[in-house]
Amino acid sequence: MSTVDEKTSRARRGQSRAAWRRDLVGYAFLMPWLIGFVCFSLGPxxxxxxxxxTKFDLLRPAQWIGADNYVRMFTADARFWQSLKVTFSYMLMEVPLKLAFALLVAVVLDKAIRGGALYRALFYIPSLLGGSVAIAVLWRQLFEGNGTLNQILLWLFNYKGPSWIANPDTAIYTLVLLAVWQFGSPMIIFLAGLRQIPQDLYEAASMDGAGTWRxxxxxxxxxxxxVIFFNMVLQIxxxxKAFTPAYVVxxxxxxxxxxxxxxTxxxxxxxxxxxxxxxxxxxxxxxxxxxGAFTGISFLTSKYWVYYEDDPR
Incomplete structure (x- = not known):
């Protein structure tokens, strides 16, 4: 009996060593990523x-000051609150408009239209280019006092428009328009989601007399x-994180x-x-x-309006 137990124990140890060697190979392949993560992500x-x-200016050693930075931020920094106000205003306009426009275009492209692949590629291009400095410079030239938009308005309606980017009442809207123009990425995701909806549901609804809107x-x-929830979280x-357009414009x-x-x-x-x-x-x-707070709130509220196929509700 003891001989059998000893053989069993020896076999288990051998299996453990083999499993450890297999894991070691896996960790060896992961090591470059782990080193990069620790050195370039977790460490910073x-x-x-x-x-x-701390109080740190790159020239002198960091000086520990406790929570003074946070106290100053919330109690004595008017520009901090202004930046929050501008960012939230931008978000409240940009995210709904961008998602709505992306969904509208996705619904149109979901139909069997000639050249659909070409249209999808063309609509996606702004998402690839929109965050670049070149596009931000182009946007600045488009909406400045003697820009293209005002030239068109002057030619069509004999109306000389203001410098849209130099007017505090309109500057933020030019950046919102630039963000909405980059609707290609959520559009592609919406289009993939639309392709997963069973067509027999639409056929059954049509037989019941349901119209397009219904x-x-x-x-x-x-x-x-x-899919809407996924896109919303990404866009928030x-x-x-939006930076380049505001910096350049x-x-x-x-x-x-x-x-x-x-x-930012x-x-x-x-x-x-x-x-x-x-x-x-x-x-x-x-x-x-x-x-993190906005993402958490989005996930907490999603249970009231996001439904999945295996949802028992």
């Missing part, structure tokens, strides 16, 4: 957390809710009178214009918490 994140509690409201939207995160100032001072632009100014790295790190962590 933890370093920025420490710096957020089928869209009762079939398309409920079955597309998970991207909206909070405003010349890096967030003007006029801080009307395009996005949160203000963070950039604090870090690389004024070299207040400690304060910029605190701003970055607040932004991380804001994005």
């Amino acid at each position: 994140v933890l370093a920025s957390l420490y710096l957020s509690f 089928k869209f409201r009762k079939i398309t939207l409920p079955l597309l809710a998970p 995160i991207e909206g909070f 405003s010349g890096g100032t967030g003007g006029p009178i801080d009307s395009t001072l996005f949160y 632009l203000y963070l950039y100014q604090e870090a690389f214009s004024y070299f207040r790295m400690g304060y910029a790190s605190a701003l970055a962590w607040v932004l991380l918490l804001i994005i």
